[in-house]
Amino acid sequence: MSSFAARCGIHDERREARAQQLSRLIGESGIELVRFVWCDLHGVTRGKTLAAPAALRALREGVGMVSTLMLKDTSDRTAYKVFEPGGAAQLPGFEFASNLILLPDLSTFRQLPWSPATAWLQCQPWFQDGTPVEYDTRRVLQAALRQLGDAGFAMKCGLEIEFHIYKIVDTHAQLDPAQADWPGQPPNVAMIHPGYNLLTESWFDMAEAALRIVKDTAQALGLPLMSLEIELGPSQVEAVFDATDALTAADNMVLFRNGVKQALRRAGYHATFMCRPPFPNIMSSGWHLHQSLVDAKTGVNAFMRESPSHGAGREDAAHSLTTVGEQYLAGLLQHARAAAVFCTPTANGYGRYRPNALAPQSVLWGRDNRGAMLRVIGECADAATRIENRVGEPAANPYLYMASQIHSGLDGIRRQLKAPPATQAPYAATNDKLPTSLAEALDALRGDDVMADAFGERFIRYFTHIKQAEATRLDDAKDKDDFQRREYFSRI
Structure with missing residues (x-):
């Protein structure tokens, strides 16, 4: 079965080669934790930290993220009433705090100098059906x-x-x-x-x-x-x-x-x-x-x-x-x-x-x-x-x-x-x-x-x-x- 990254249309031979390279690097460098990070609307980094074995799988399958993280104001309050009928009518795919998937840009891999045995990858969100989330601000600049x-x-x-x-x-x-x-x-x-x-x-x-x-x-x-x-x-x-x-x-x-x-x-x-x-x-x-x-x-x-x-x-x-x-x-x-x-x-x-x-x-x-x-x-x-x-x-x-x-x-x-x-x-x-x-x-x-x-x-x-x-x-x-x-x- 193809990976989630492949179903999104971004996983080609070049990305697979990079994923294999990172897998070796993570193992050889003694990296214990990998932060899968996304930049929110306010420029703040959010995400999940995975143990190395789970991180290797996430290079191709991504990491789940609650969709309300994209609906927060600067106080971290959700600005849309996602649990009320019609509360997220203008945002299909965000109803009921459903899940999004973070896929990493493998070119962003870094080892963090202040956190021992920790690596970092910048990600972008996708809907579970493999379509990109247009409200992601990095995608806005890319467009x-x-x-x-x-x-x-x-x-x-x-x-x-x-x-x-x-x-x-x-x-x-x-x-x-x-x-x-x-x-x-x-x-x-x-x-x-x-x-x-x-x-x-x-x-x-x-x-x-x-x-x-x-x-x-x-x-x-x-x-x-x-x-x-x-x-x-x-x-x-x-x-x-x-x-x-x-x-x-x-x-x-x-x-x-x-x-x-x-x-x-x-x-x-x-x-x-x-x-x-x-x-x-x-x-x-x-x-x-x-x-x-x-x-x-x-x-x-x-x-x-x-x-x-x-x-x-x-x-x-x-x-x-x-x-x-x-x-x-x-x-x-x-x-x-x-x-x-x-x-x-x-x-x-x-x-x-x-x-x-x-x-x-x-x-x-x-x-x-x-x-x-x-x-x-x-x-x-x-x-x-x-x-x-x-x-x-x-x-x-x-x-x-x-x-x-x-x-x-x-x-x-x-x-x-x-x-x-x-x-x-x-x-x-x-x-x-x-x-x-x-x-x-x-x-x-x-x-x-x-x-x-x-x-x-x-x-x-x-x-x-x-x-x-x-x-x-x-x-x-x-x-x-x-x-x-x-x-x-x-x-x-």
């Missing part, structure tokens, strides 16, 4: 990349991620059974550096023990880490990664974020990718996504211009971007408000959009302007010419963040949109503003027909339904600070 490929392009992305690391003082409140709640308390923490001394070497030295764990973890996982830096805020740091293809970059973000949290936790630290941790006098963290298109056949940067367009001034996109680059830029601007909820998916993240804070507030672009939402980097004949989107928060699901950029940019290319002049005043009161709340961002997405068509109306309904549950609970919360402390700081 967007196929559309991009049909247009003759591929995408490269570089990651620039700000986050906070704290030293755990005690976990009494978090682990005291008498204080258990849903969601629970975070640990009590202290800072690893006092902040407000950007890039200072002495603060790096103070934080080096934690940052070495970050470095060692990233490199042991094979991630293209370039630098670790002290950011402006207290206990805030930044990691910068070299550019890769978009799917690899998204996978790397998932692996980095969750791996770093686990490795630091074992050493007595609490890392959070929450945008604005629940303390006074902190600085918001952003995730700046550097992106460019390349010719799918030649790999040549499709944004790079050899010389400025005739008559173009430095305020014009055509001064350093090709026609395709300008059209892509214009598409990002056209759909910026609708895409905001994919770039900043938590209610907490909208506190970052404020003037004169090295964070965007308005829908505009600038030439090497860190106050603008979109920063065009590179002069003529620069092979690294790219667009940096500064709107994202580090908690964003990377697959949805990148897919939103592709769909926005492709619309600009298809409609041959022209970008406005570069801003000289990114915080002017008259500028078209980004959404200021999760609820406003959801409304902007619902009102954008192009994005609904690109992502698919069923996915948009699914996504907005779950995110609306989060927004509604925040609105109803008596203590909104405590809501964010438990829901975001404790978990993200």
